[in-house]
Amino acid sequence: MAPRLPPSSTSVRAFVTVARLGSTARAAGVVNLTQSAVSKQILSLEHHLGMPLFERSPAGLKLTEAGAIYLPYAEAALEQMERGAMRLSERSALGRPIRLHMVAIAGERWLIERFPAFAETHPGVDVQFTNYVSESETEEPDLEISHGAPPWPDKEAHYLFGRDVALLAAPALLERMGGFRRAGDIQKMTLLQHFQMPTFWAEFTEAHGLRGAVPAHTVRYGYYSVIIRAAVAGLGVALAPRCYVAEELASGALVNPLDIGFTSVTGLWLTRRLDRPARPGLDAFIDWLKVEAAAFEAATRAA
Template sequence: MAAGRPPPSSTALRAFATVARLGSTARAAAEVNLTQSAVSKQILALEHHLGAILFDRSPLGLRLTEAGAIYLPYAEAALEQMGRGAMRLAERAAIAQPIRLHLVAVAGERWLMERFPAFAQAHPGIDVQFTNYVSESESEEPDIEIAHGSPPWPDREAHYLFGRDVALVAAPGLLKRMGGLRRAADIQKMTLLQHFQMPTFWAEFTETHGLRGAVPAHTVRYGYYSVITRAAVAGLGVALVPRCYVAEELVSGALVNPLDLGFASATGCWLTLRPQARRRAGLDELLAWLLAEAASFDRATRTG
């Protein structure tokens, strides 16, 4: 082989190594997914490339020549190294792909963001990209979605996180101005601060406390729990909010839960993921961590 000539193709090397093992171009053809004629042409091209005869040809089959026996282990090693290289590149590509996590803003604000640095430090090679909004033109769906709702979600794996424990909360000053709440029915004289995506909370509350058909004096709707919480702290009305999202305000006294009024909602915060997301490198570690952290958060806010 002349110096500087490019190395033989992997197809030629694979055909050569397979014929050497099987002793027949016909049997080798089926294994390497080529025609018998194509296998023969690959062998001849490799011999021309090397300037050496690799097989003795006889009616009984093909046997390696001395040159073929010398060259075979090098060809096999080259094929093995190319296979390993392709595998490493595939692994690298999988690791390089970020895990896309879509979540409602309040779950990030009140739960995930303050805890996530611990995961990032323990798993520096896992790239997680966060978003709380996916536009209609978004080309790729998130791998994991954390949202409020209730199962089932068609074609998605679902795991409950927290948020079913809903509490009635209000600022102490508001309750004082309104003469307090002596019974659940007194909520009808209050302004209700309602999340526009959780209209069922009022029905669930009234059903739980035997107030079916009751209506609040006034209702103001908001799009974010963070805004509802601030409005409640400011004394603009009472709110029905998952207890875990107002745990800090309840501990500080900025909000109170009069008469321990609340209910167990049919909806909660759930984690869902596409089945194909399971192929993402690092996803199993992230999923296990999220579920463990959510269970701890749920227990703490229920008893806290």
């Protein structure tokens, strides 16, 4: 027996809509066709099935027995097509990676070693990492992890960690400089400063009653990884988030003289632009990042 498929999904949609509303005029606006076109779609479907689906009268259209039998199957067919289209749309969205733009140190000292746990539990979520987007890049990141301080009126923002800032130095440097007995001794030393964190020195001096003090010399770097290596090499003292130097503090390569530090207004934040569309897996990734960040900061404080 040859399959009795309808002439088109449009004819089936027109039939279902007319059956619900009882009028081709009212159905026309719903299916974006003219009233005449709706009538033609119904007639085409009736011709295909070989029997009338509606009784026509001045009062409107009423389903025939055949129409009443056919209606639930037509509704189910449309529902299945809509579900299929939705699944394809979701699959297409999942195929586009989530772009995460982050400062390099966050990946090196925190995220990358933890990310396999997320990837294992969310195999369908593809996350692409970058710490630089060129001027010619047309696709903006979905998420950004960067140092800063709120507010960001056009962004959803979540604090991650990094406001606990410590004074850091190599033991050999302190010995060479005659030790470190009070906060003011920092003025005798070279300061290794991140060029994006110029306020750290002002915050440090304010916290320790040294307003107006200046270091003997300042060297600026663009990456925390370089600052940390320079500090380990004894090239100067650094002010850096404690969480980034947990390994060096644990090994003794760096020390925090007199346990001196301060709580900065600047921290590491996760942001998402409010005008960006929702993406499958994005909310799950954000929630995971927040949980992992809280655990990381707690572990750093307990160390």
